[in-house]
Amino acid sequence: MTTWLDRDRLRADCGDCVALCCVAPSFTASADFAIDKPAGVVCPNLASDDRCTIHERLRESGFPGCAAYDCFGAGQRVATGARTPELFEAFAAMRRRHELLWYLAEAAELADGALHGDALAAADALERDAIAVDDVGRLLDRAAELARGGPPASDRAGADLIGRDLRHIDLRAADLRGAYLIRADLRGVDLALADIRSADLRGADLRGARLEHVLYLTRSQLGAADCDEATTVPHWLRRQER
Numbered sequence: 001m002t003t004w005l006d007r008d009r010l011r012a013d014c015g016d017c018v019a020l021c022c023v024a025p026s027f028t029a030s031a032d033f034a035i036d037k038p039a040g041v042v043c044p045n046l047a048s049d050d051r052c053t054i055h056e057r058l059r060e061s062g063f064p065g066c067a068a069y070d071c072f073g074a075g076q077r078v079a080t081g082a083r084t085p086e087l088f089e090a091f092a093a094m095r096r097r098h099e100l101l102w103y104l105a106e107a108a109e110l111a112d113g114a115l116h117g118d119a120l121a122a123a124d125a126l127e128r129d130a131i132a133v134d135d136v137g138r139l140l141d142r143a144a145e146l147a148r149g150g151p152p153a154s155d156r157a158g159a160d161l162i163g164r165d166l167r168h169i170d171l172r173a174a175d176l177r178g179a180y181l182i183r184a185d186l187r188g189v190d191l192a193l194a195d196i197r198s199a200d201l202r203g204a205d206l207r208g209a210r211l212e213h214v215l216y217l218t219r220s221q222l223g224a225a226d227c228d229e230a231t232t233v234p235h236w237l238r239r240q241e242r
Contacts, residue, residue, distance in 0.1 A: 005105040005123050007236060010073045010098050017075035019050040024088040027065060032202065034062030040088055068202075068223035072098035097126055100136050103197065103216050107139060110215075111146035115139065140197070144215050148173045148193045201225040 004010070023046070026039035037043055045054050045063075052058075058067040074094035078087065101123055108119035122139050125131035145151060152175035159176070165185040173193040183203040192213040201221045208230040211217060217237060227233075 004101050004127060005108055005120060007102070007105050010102050010105070012071050012073055013076045017050075017071075017079045018083055019046055019052075020075045020079060020083065020088070020091045021066075021069055021071055022046045022050075022052065023083055024091050030065075032063070032065030040085060064202075064224070068220050070218060070220040070223070071095050072102055072218075074098045096133075099218070100126060100133065102218060103140050104136065106216060107143035110143045114146050115143050119143070140216065144193075144195045147215065152195065196221065206231050 022043045023041070024039065027033040027035075027037050029036050035044070043052075045052055045061075047053050052066075054061045054063065058064065071091075072095060074091055074097070077098075078090045078094050080087070104119045104123045104126070108116045118139055122131055122136055126136065153170070153173035155175045156171075156179050157175045158178045158180075160180050161184050162180050162182045163184060166181075167185055167187055167189060169189075171186075171189060171191055171194050174191075174195075176191075176194050176199045177197045179196070179199045181199055181201050181204045183205070185205050186209050187205050188208040188210075190210040192210065193215060195215045197216045199221065202224045204225040206222075206225045207228040209227075210232050211222075212232040212234055214234070217234060219237065222233065222237065
């Protein structure tokens with residue numbers, strides 16, 4: 001049975017990679033990236049030793065998207081030899097797989113481990129490409145429902161909440177999957193048992209927000225938002241360096 005539900009194995013180890021995240025993806029000049037870069041082209045900020053020359057000042061240099069990026073440990077797992085189109089494809093596929101494994105690691109612990117065995121089996125099947133993404137999603141939904149003790153308190157999946165002041169809206173146990181929370185004001189908001197899978201938190205104001213019991217939070221989401229020392233996070237999630 002797989003051991004890939006160990007979150008430490010789903011953390012990026014840049015020293016054991018070949019800077020795939022600085023080459024494989026494309027990005028467009030925007031609030032997240034200062035320049036355009038086509039897929040497969042080396043970022044101009046990457047040195048010959050595969051180290052980012054502006055790593056310590058990414059945000060100040062106009063690259064907050066890089067500061068928030070997380071490969072979930074996919075890079076070091078596929079990095080072998082020269083960077084090729086085939087390697088880029090493998091990296092993208094492995095990152096998608098590792099993100100699902102990250103969610104499954106949490107599902108295995110929810111509701112006092114009620115679905116622990118199912119999550120382990122799904123992770124094992126995922127490693128063998130023997131399970132559909134939709135089936136994994138349904139298992140994650142079941143785990144969230146068990147944790148909440150029922151269906152979501154409110155359905156805001158995919159909602160456009162960009163720039164909204166949400167401080168006086170009860171979002172506990174809400175379905176926020178895929179919601180657009182870009183620059184939303186969530187200061188002091190309690191997001192206990194809210195499902196935020198794939199929610200866009202870029203620039204969201206999470207100062208003082210209570211995230212310790214939110215469902216399916218990732219390091220990338222946390223790193224893309226504005227947090228402070230009063231922001232609470234799950235004990236197993238290391239806060240991004242700002």
